[in-house]
Amino acid sequence: MTRPLDRLRAAAAERESAGLRRALRPRTPDHDGLLDLASNDYLGLSRDERLVEAAVRAVREWGAGSTGSRLVTGSTRLHAELEDRLAAFTGAAGALVFSSGYLANLAAVAALGRGGLIVSDAGNHASIVDACRLSRARVVVTPHGDVEAVDEALAERAEEHALVVTDAVFSVDGDLAPLRALHETAVRHGALLVVDEAHALGVVGDHGRGAVHAAGLAGYTDIVRTITLSKSLGSQGGAVLGAPEVIGTLVDTGRSFIFDTGLAPACAGAALAALEILETTADLPGRARLRAGELAALARELGLPTADPAAAVVPVVLGSPGLALSAGALCAELGVRVGCFRPPSVPRGRSCLRLTARADLGSDDLAVVRGALTAVAELTMLPELGDVAELRVDR
Template identity: 75%
Template sequence: MEAIPTDPLARLRAATASRSAAGLRRTLRPRTPDDDGLVDLASNDYLGLARDPRLAAAAAAAAVEWGTGSTGSRLVTGSTQLHAALEDRLREFTGAAGALVFSSGYLANLAAVAALGRGGLVVSDAGNHASIVDACRLSRGRVVVTPHKDVEAVEKILADRHEDHAVVVTDAVFSVDGDLAPLADLHAAAVRHGALLVVDEAHSLGVIGKGGRGAVHALGLAADPSIVRSVTLSKSLGSQGGAVLGAPEVIETLVDTGRSFIFDTGLAPACVAAALAAVDILQIQPELPGYVRARAHEVAAMARDLGLETNDPAGAVVSIVLGAPEAALRGAAVCADNGVRAGCFRPPSVPVGRSCLRLTARANLSSDDLVAIRRALTAVAEMKVNA
């Protein structure tokens, strides 16, 4: 019989060494208040609101009035009048019947998918975000992962199911590839088979649809009770937190059974107030989402002109595939050397062989920023040729 190891950390050191050899180590890189002077193409601050003085003022005022924390779970002391106001504003802005605020978009997905899919069938797109993957596992239902954007596969699974209830879950805009899900076809399939459709609008709220109301709203399906949406407040809205949008029955179910709602401390009032201010800004500046999409197409066109493999962005995300993890790391370093901060995505965030630079457009990118971006992408293209 093999001896039981006496050092419980030995396997962790071995796994870390293995990740290092494969170019898969992660490193925290604290940034400075001025972003080190780099053009930011790595954050999810799509509308450029995270540093907007209107959001900062709203957050500061809320912290003074309500304190720095919410003091408890939403069902005890963690719900304030601000939380209720934000839920009302999100509901009105997105055309939903109801809204429920969480302390993160990740937790919103966990609650929506796990609670609604519990014990049933959960059909998930292969390209879905990690929060959805984890939520599927927590549902304790039968989880079937279908090929990316394959509506026929979804339809077949739904038609052949034996469970009495089913949930189809998808990102609206996928977080790495930046493409748009076939939401109308998925909705039609779900309706035909009596399933709920859960749509994660993290990368579409503030970017897609009239005034940034999201991909579901753009299809005219915002009020459909068979659709449940999750959103984040930490991307286009420049704050922190998340929410689930849906029919009253959905909201009631999450309040009663959503573990990541019931057992989590409520979102801090400062973040709630900042998100409220951001929705106000979107309503008075409905042109902002169009600026984001236009900038994303400009960046993608630059990459394409330079011979780099890129996507046709549906929203803000521009993905430049470089292949091996080491190539993506070098590409990010080359971008930084040329004044641009780029996201670097490697397995397991992307499939093996698809390590990439993930660039995110912002509504407030200037002409000077675009010059710097072209310079950085030119250097990446030269790096790839010389590799």
């Protein structure tokens, strides 16, 4: 027998040798003077004065916290207004606000999938993976973007009901799910389609109404959407969008709704202000997508592997965790903060830098990025920074 902390130390040492240790690095308000290409603030709204003032007004009127769960004292008129505005903006029948997008996914997938079959894309976010596990449903993980595999899994099911679950825009690869084909497949087999719009809302489609809306599917009652308020909307929180039957089921049975404290009023107020900006500034999502395309073109020009972005996420795949860590540190030295993704956030062999575009990036910013990515391209040529053995970590 070993002492409990000895076991934890040994596991930490193993992660260290595989380049998989993580650390908290508290930043300053200005991101330590670095150009921010790591956050999910795609529209540059998190520090917008209109959002800040809306948050302050909400705090003054409602207080700092929501004071309880949504079913006790945590539902205010501000929450109800936000739900109405989210539904109207996205073309959904209704909305239910949560304190995070993670909890919205847990509720939607676990409650709606319980006792049935869940077909989940291999590239889905960890919150969906965890929700599948909590659902106690039978789960089939299909290859990324493989509609035929989804069709096969649904055709072979014995369960009475089924969910097909996918990200709209995948959080690391940045590609768009084949939503129309997935919906057609789900309809053919009597399944419900659940789409996580976290990285699509505010960036994809008319006024940033999301990928489901852009695909012409917003009015379908057999599609459930989950969103976050913490990315394009510059606030914090999440929501489920769907038919009244879906919303009612989550109010009755969604554990991460029933037993969690409601979203803070400040976050609701800021999100409402962000929706107002999106509704009145038609070109804002397009500016974010344009900057993402420019970042991807720059990476390709320098010989770094990337793909055409569907939204604001631009991955630069480097392979090993050690190389990704070194490249991320080098970018910081040259004035750019980027995301560094390693297992379990990505599969083995797919460690990468993730650059996230913002609508407010300018030409001077892109010049700084060019310098950093040029150095990364040179770094990848050094033989001593080849593959590092990777620890198997269950995603």
